[in-house]
Amino acid sequence: MPGSISRRLYWLGPVFITCSHLGCALLLVTGLGLGAVLWGVALYLVRMLAITAVLHRLIAHRSYQASRVVWWVGSLLAASSGQMGPSWWKAHHQQHHRHVDGQGDPHTPLLARQGWRGFWHSQLGWLLTPDFQPERLPADVESDPLLRLIDRGHLLPPLALAWLSWQLGGLSWLAAFCLSTTVLFHAVASVNSVAHLSGSQPFATGDGSRNNPWVALLTLGEGWHNLHHAFAGSVRQGISVRDGRIVLLPDPTYRFIQVLAWLGLARQLRIPSERALLARAAATA
Numbered sequence: 439m440p441g442s443i444s445r446r447l448y449w450l451g452p453v454f455i456t457c458s459h460l461g462c463a464l465l466l467v468t469g470l471g472l473g474a475v476l477w478g479v480a481l482y483l484v485r486m487l488a489i490t491a492v493l494h495r496l497i498a499h500r501s502y503q504a505s506r507v508v509w510w511v512g513s514l515l516a517a518s519s520g521q522m523g524p525s526w527w528k529a530h531h532q533q534h535h536r537h538v539d540g541q542g543d544p545h546t547p548l549l550a551r552q553g554w555r556g557f558w559h560s561q562l563g564w565l566l567t568p569d570f571q572p573e574r575l576p577a578d579v580e581s582d583p584l585l586r587l588i589d590r591g592h593l594l595p596p597l598a599l600a601w602l603s604w605q606l607g608g609l610s611w612l613a614a615f616c617l618s619t620t621v622l623f624h625a626v627a628s629v630n631s632v633a634h635l636s637g638s639q640p641f642a643t644g645d646g647s648r649n650n651p652w653v654a655l656l657t658l659g660e661g662w663h664n665l666h667h668a669f670a671g672s673v674r675q676g677i678s679v680r681d682g683r684i685v686l687l688p689d690p691t692y693r694f695i696q697v698l699a700w701l702g703l704a705r706q707l708r709i710p711s712e713r714a715l716l717a718r719a720a721a722t723a
């Protein structure tokens with residue numbers, strides 16, 4: 439259980455995300471020029487990759503090995519999205535995988551709250567419940583002083599990025615930052631909500647996880663969520679099985695990790711064997 443100071447610092451996250459939603463109203467005054475649009479899109483892509491490739495596939499699941507620099511820079515960029523730091527993030531994500539769609543899953547759309555209520559709980563509402571505070575923090579992240587600092591100081595990177603946006607392009611770039619941050623938040627949250635409600639289930643997982651191409655598009659490959667729950671340690675999530683054959687699906691995050699490996703920054707990329715994939719798919723029949 440995190441200490442009381444950490445718990446108070448964590449509550450600043452939902453406050454920031456609420457402010458980024460409200461900040462989108464700036465668009466009504468400033469509009470968006472081409473520069474602001476490009477800035478918002480660049481911020482979306484860079485921060486999405488930091489969340490998917492580093493927070494999720496590296497820190498939470500260790501689906502590949504990487505130098506500490508990748509852990510630190512990725513965590514800092516991911517924190518600039520206003521979606522908290524590496525300890526908080528990994529703690530909740532492990533809780534989700536341990537209890538998926540059952541008691542103890544902090545953001546399942548399927549338990550107790552059905553239909554639209556379940557969707558909104560999963561998309562946003564759970565951040566405003568006691569479940570928002572993690573049960574316990576992961577020891578591997580907590581043992582790194584810099585990662586701890588990024589985790590507890592998670593509010594500073596998004597505030598710095600908001601300030602930078604304003605300095606570079608005035609209020610319209612600040613509005614683009616708010617829009618990019620808000621859309622990024624909902625895209626990542628759609629993995630928890632939409633990808634547990636709608637899509638295909640080629641693999642036997644016994645939970646609600648689904649492969650959803652729209653979520654995969656928005657999240658650079660994280661929407662292949664049924665594969666992810668079947669093989670959580672796989673660095674590549676864009677894999678399916680159709681008619682007894684392996685099908686490779688678009689997975690930009692995996693391509694990005696391959697680039698990291700080519701640059702010598704990542705190694706030991708873990709991918710399940712064809713036999714294991716086919717066996718898991720056959721179990722659904």
Ligand SMILES: [Zn+2]
Nearest residue numbers: 534630647663
């Ligand atoms: Zn899930």
Ligand SMILES: [Zn+2]
Nearest residue numbers: 499531666670
């Ligand atoms: Zn995961």
